[in-house]
Amino acid sequence: MAATSTTAPAPGTLPASRRRWSPRKRARAFRAAQYGLLVLVLAAVAAAVDWENVGTNFFNVEAARAMLPQLPTAFRNTLTYTVAGFAVGLSLGTVLALMRLSAVGLYRWIATVYIEFFRGIPALLVVISFGYAVPIAFGVNIGSVTTKAALALGLVSAAYIAETLRAGIQAVPRGQVEAARSLGMSHGRTLRTVVVPQAFRIVLPPMTNEFILLTKDTSLVFLLGLAVSQYDLTKIGRDALNSAAGGLTPLFLIGACYLLITLPLGQLARYLEKRTGARSRS
Amino acid sequence: MTTPATTTPATTGPVVRIAGLRKAFGEREVLTGIDLDVHAGEVVCVIGPSGSGKSTLLRCVNLLEQPTGGTVEVLGVEVTDPDVDIDRVRTHVGMVFQQFNLFAHRTVLDNCTIAQRQVLKRSRDEAERIARANLARVGLADRADAHPGQLSGGQQQRVAIARALSMDPQLMLFDEPTSALDPELVGDVLAVMRDLADAGMTMIVVTHEMAFARDVGDRVVFMDGGVVVEDGPADQVIGAPREERTQAFLQRVLHPTGA
Numbered sequence: 001m002a003a004t005s006t007t008a009p010a011p012g013t014l015p016a017s018r019r020r021w022s023p024r025k026r027a028r029a030f031r032a033a034q035y036g037l038l039v040l041v042l043a044a045v046a047a048a049v050d051w052e053n054v055g056t057n058f059f060n061v062e063a064a065r066a067m068l069p070q071l072p073t074a075f076r077n078t079l080t081y082t083v084a085g086f087a088v089g090l091s092l093g094t095v096l097a098l099m100r101l102s103a104v105g106l107y108r109w110i111a112t113v114y115i116e117f118f119r120g121i122p123a124l125l126v127v128i129s130f131g132y133a134v135p136i137a138f139g140v141n142i143g144s145v146t147t148k149a150a151l152a153l154g155l156v157s158a159a160y161i162a163e164t165l166r167a168g169i170q171a172v173p174r175g176q177v178e179a180a181r182s183l184g185m186s187h188g189r190t191l192r193t194v195v196v197p198q199a200f201r202i203v204l205p206p207m208t209n210e211f212i213l214l215t216k217d218t219s220l221v222f223l224l225g226l227a228v229s230q231y232d233l234t235k236i237g238r239d240a241l242n243s244a245a246g247g248l249t250p251l252f253l254i255g256a257c258y259l260l261i262t263l264p265l266g267q268l269a270r271y272l273e274k275r276t277g278a279r280s281r282s
Numbered sequence: 283m284t285t286p287a288t289t290t291p292a293t294t295g296p297v298v299r300i301a302g303l304r305k306a307f308g309e310r311e312v313l314t315g316i317d318l319d320v321h322a323g324e325v326v327c328v329i330g331p332s333g334s335g336k337s338t339l340l341r342c343v344n345l346l347e348q349p350t351g352g353t354v355e356v357l358g359v360e361v362t363d364p365d366v367d368i369d370r371v372r373t374h375v376g377m378v379f380q381q382f383n384l385f386a387h388r389t390v391l392d393n394c395t396i397a398q399r400q401v402l403k404r405s406r407d408e409a410e411r412i413a414r415a416n417l418a419r420v421g422l423a424d425r426a427d428a429h430p431g432q433l434s435g436g437q438q439q440r441v442a443i444a445r446a447l448s449m450d451p452q453l454m455l456f457d458e459p460t461s462a463l464d465p466e467l468v469g470d471v472l473a474v475m476r477d478l479a480d481a482g483m484t485m486i487v488v489t490h491e492m493a494f495a496r497d498v499g500d501r502v503v504f505m506d507g508g509v510v511v512e513d514g515p516a517d518q519v520i521g522a523p524r525e526e527r528t529q530a531f532l533q534r535v536l537h538p539t540g541a
Contacts, residue, residue: 178346179383179442183397183449184373193396198387 056247063246064253070236075257078232081149081218082261086211088154093161098191100166111162118159127152127220145230149221157214164210168203169195208269212262233257296321297357297453297484298343304351305338312338314508315352320453325485327495327516330505331531336488339505340455343486344368344375357452373401376446380458382438384430390417390441391426394448402449409448416444420474436467440474447478454478456487472498492535496520504528 021029099111118126130152135141142148172195180190200207219234226235233254240250298320305313312335320326328336341347342354345361345368353362361371385393394413398404404412417423420440430438439459446454456475460468472494479485479498489495495502495516502519504512504527512525523529 173381173383175379175381175383176385179377179379179385180397181369182344182346182372182375182377183445184369184401185397186369189400193400194385198385201387 058248058252060246060249063240063249066246067236067240067250067253070231071233071253071257073229074231074233074236074254077230078215078218078234078257079261080146081153081221081232082211082215084146084150085153085157085214085218088150089157089161089210089214092154092158093165094196096158096162097165097169100162101169115159115162118156119163123153123156123217124220124223126156127223131224145221145224145226148224149218152224153214153217153221156217157210160213161207161210164203164206165199168199168206171202172198205269205273208265208272212265212269215261215265216258295358296355297324298486299355300339300343300352301355302352303339303342303349303354305335305342305347306350312508313342313349316508316510318503318510318513320484320486322452322484323482324500325479325483325487325498326501326503327499328486328488328503328505329490329492329495329531330511334505335508336505337457340457340486340488343453343455344372344377346377369401373397373449374452376443376449376451376454378439378442378446378454378456378459380461382430382435382442382462384438384441384445386430388429389426390422390428390430390433393430393441394445397445398448412450413444413448416447417441419447419477420444421470434467435463436470439463439471443471443474443478452484454483454485456485456489458488458490460489460491490535492520492532504531506531 096111096114099107100115102108102111127149130142130148142151176194176198177190180194181187185193218232221232222235222238226232231239237250237254241248296319298318300316300318303313303316303318304311316335316339318326318339328339330336338347342349343356343361345354349362353360355361356371357374359366359371361368384390385396388396391410391413394416395406395409398409398412399406414423414426417426420443422437422440422444425433425437425441430441433441443459459475460471463471468491472491475485475487475494476498487495487499497516499516501514502512502516503510504519504523504525506527512519512523512528514524518524519528520532523532
């Protein structure tokens with residue numbers, strides 16, 4: 001650039017001497033400014049925080065230790081509710097996805113209404129309804145909390161899973177269907193043996209995300225009314241908040257437990273995404 | 283193999299009889315009255331410019347496209363009759379696609395056995411024996427356990443041929459089988475098709491390979507604008523076309539630089 005600033009500008013261009021910094025130099029300076037800003041903000045926050053109180057209220061070792069005996073059961077319960085809810089969501093979601101793609105207009109309509117409804121209302125409302133409305137409306141009392149949780153959470157996640165699956169089914173190339181049909185497979189058999197298996201592979205990464213969302217939604221099952229042995233992570237965290245000293249430490253502890261479940265799943269999703277990407281390029 | 287009475291090939295009469303076939307996609311008429319008979323053991327190559335309706339014609343034979351008019355008879359069964367079980371007819375008609383369309387989630391061997399087992403209800407052992415024999419026939423006996431994504435285009439297309447042959451078809455449809463291949467891979471696929479023709483298979487081949495059509499084809503059908511313009515012995519249609527449109531097309535295809 002220094003060279004151009006001394007030579008006469010080419011016809012039709014601005015005088016180069018006006019540009020004191022080259023674009024690369026400016027980008028470097030901008031990057032440095034961003035680092036500087038970050039350091040400033042961090043320093044300001046660190047200075048503003050009352051570290052002593054944070055220590056006793058957020059990372060209180062005594063309070064955390066008091067919760068430890070309950071943690072394994074709660075951890076297991078949260079996982080159980082998640083897996084059971086996902087099983088329901090996946091089964092129902094598959095049916096809904098197929099209905100969305102059905103040749104029968106009424107099926108498509110029903111599936112669309114279902115999906116829009118359950119995506120549009122908070123999961124909290126569905127869980128409460130399962131605790132109170134269903135027994136009133138249908139006169140049935142579902143005994144098992146796991147079943148209730150699985151149905152309530154499954155109904156909600158089915159709406160999301162259905163949309164993910166539909167996109168996956170539509171992403172299976174048309175030629176796959178034509179090849180199967182040309183070999184004499186019926187429409188239904190083609191779906192079962194060729195389309196759905198491939199759709200599941202396509203949707204594995206987004207499906208992992210559905211699983212993560214569902215894991216967090218299990219924090220709502222306390223609304224169903226739980227016995228002590230059925231407490232999930234959020235429930236023991238909330239109870240510990242009321243009983244123990246140590247401020248918000250219980251919430252930090254169970255937050256870490258959720259991350260213990262969701263972070264590996266996030267890794268898994270990224271890994272699967274990379275793998276499917278690599279395969280589709282081949 | 284015993285075949286259901288409804289699809290037993292007629293001992294007399296053509297394998298395929300197409301009469302007054304019309305096909306429209308919405309307003310757009312792609313086929314405007316096609317008459318074509320294909321006899322047992324015949325290799326018919328269909329040539330013509332893109333958009334002339336060649337592929338649509340082929341896809342109407344096994345009803346991947348639903349004709350809007352006319353009749354199509356395959357192995358003595360009128361497939362355009364809505365009461366006909368098309369799935370049953372299709373088990374006797376193999377199809378090979380431009381894009382291979384191998385089942386991406388299955389191994390090569392599975393690709394060749396899945397329909398045998400599910401549709402023809404053959405045992406696993408029998409299906410695998412037949413599949414391996416056909417893979418050997420296309421020169422890929424050693425790739426049975428590979429996944430389609432691990433194969434070259436030419437290999438994938440040969441697997442697709444083996445997959446179709448494993449159903450013991452009485453008619454094979456080829457829809458531009460070499461158009462998606464790198465030039466150096468075309469020869470292997472054409473060689474397999476030539477062997478198949480020599481073995482007496484009835485074949486309809488939509489192709490841009492004029493040398494193949496001339497050498498292997500018994501008949502060449504030239505299509506343009508949704509109709510059959512010229513239909514005759516391969517040597518005559520390609521070597522000495524009678525119709526002006528055929529001459530113009532072949533001139534463009536065989537001498538693209540205008541030599």
